[in-house]
Amino acid sequence: MEAKPEFYGLLGVDRKASSDEIRSAYRKLALKYHPDRNPGDAEAERKFKEISEAYDVLSDEQKRKLYDQYGHEGLRGTAQRDFRTGSFEDIFAAFGDIFGESSPFGDFFGQSRGGRRGSRRGASLRVELEVGFEEAALGTKKTIELTRHELCGTCRGSGAKAGTSPVSCKSCGGRGVVARNAGFFMVQQTCPSCGGEGTRIEVPCGDCRGAGLQRAKREIEISIPAGIENATRMRVGGQGEASRDGGPSGDLYCDIYVKEHKYFKRQENNIILELPVSFAQAAMGAEIDVPTLHGKHSLRIPRGTLSGAMLRMRGQGVTGVDGRGRGDQIVIVTVAVPAKLTKRQEELLQEFAKIELENLGKKNWWEKVFGS
Ligand SMILES: [Zn+2]
Ligand SMILES: [Zn+2]
Known part of the structure; x- marks a missing residue:
């Protein structure tokens, strides 16, 4: 087994050294060997780990007593931090706080850890947005108004007076x-004086009263992609509340609701349209203009079309929100029966019925339809 270096020797203090002397010796050495100051130097890194381990033991009254009496053997089973596997952030976590405000690490540890508290993202906001059926199918832009917290322009978020x-x-x-x-x-534990901020504002900014944030009314343009479906949540990145501590802004979530259309219905990327045609059109066939999302288009009703028949208008549906696969328009034909007839219409229908009856012979109409 490799012999461990002697802890007092590592820190260059004698066995009777006071805790202040130990602390001061460690500070000096830690600054010298800290990896931030010796990038890529494996020897310095090893040394830093060694002295940190020595300090861990000698700065703790209990562990130091055990070490004094029994040497390294005495520390077995005590809660000992393993510096060989611990990251330097762990080491900081272990030591950073015991130095107090005069710590030589105060600034460069803070920086090397990239913001000591880990800044938090601003809160997300949610809005509901109703769009027309055609707007959703074809895509649109909407301007919404919202009130959110933004960085105070006067103090640029610091909260301190200019x-x-x-x-x-x-x-x-x-x-x-x-x-x-x-x-x-x-x-x-979180510092009770500053609530974990690490800083205190002595003279607060008059505009935000030290909060660093101000409420602002904003108009935001939202691009709604073609093909969006009802009850879709859209994320608009970075348009939420500003962060209170320098982190990124939150997101804005738009819940999109699509209004129903007077006569179009959507089924995936297809548009369903119920189209009333007259008995004469259904019987004799017709060419009629049919509304679609993309304007009026001509549709041929074949001769003898039954009520409930489905006719397909290719490519007249919705393009999916992924930009692929435009659907069709499916026309469901309903044969309309007129509720009121003019005298002339009635005469013609009487005649029609007479001929029909002659053609049927003794059969009923339903017998002809069912072929019995
Ligand atoms: Zn301010
Ligand atoms: Zn504090």
Whole structure:
């Protein structure tokens, strides 16, 4: 087994060193060997891990006692951080807070971790939007009005009065967390003075009263893609509330509701249209202009079309929201029976009925239809 270096020797202090002396020695060495200052230097990295491990033990009264009495053997089974596998962020988490506000790490640890609290995204907003049937089928642009929180233009979100800036919190040294000694361990908790912000505003911005955000009324144009279906949730990236701490803005969700049409119905990408035709048109066939999403188009009603027959108008449906596969218009023919007749119409129908009756012979009309 490889012999572990002796902890006091590593930190360059003697066995009677006070905790202040140990801390100060570690600070000096940690700054020297910190990987941020020695990028790519494996030897410095190894050294940094060693001294960090030594400090972990010697800064803890209990562990130090065990180490003094039994050496490395005495630390077996104690809660010991494994610096060989722990990331440097873990090491920071273990040590960063015990230095207090005068910490030489205060700034560069903060930066190297890319924002100590991890900034939060702004809240998302949701709006409901009703669009016409044709607008949804063909695509449209809609302008909506909403009120949201945006970065205060006066202080650019800092919350501090112009000419001043937020100051680092004295209680936590700007880290947003403080360490509390819970017996054996150091426990991190959110700094009660700054609520985890790490900074405090001494003179608040007059416009946002220090919040850094202001409510603003905005008109936002939403592009609604052709083919969108009823009850579709659209995400408009970054148009939600601004972040309170420098993170990205939230998103805006638009719930799209499509109004019903007077006579078109949608079935996937097909349009269904019920088309009343007269008995004469159905019987003799006709060429009629039929409304479609894309204007009026001519449709041939074949001779002898029955009520309920389906006629297909190719390519006259909706293009799917993915831009592929335009559907058809399906025309369901209904043969209309006139409720009122003019005298002349009635005469002609009487004549028609007479001829029909002669053709039927002794059969009923239904017997002819069913062929019995
Ligand atoms: Zn402001
Ligand atoms: Zn604080």
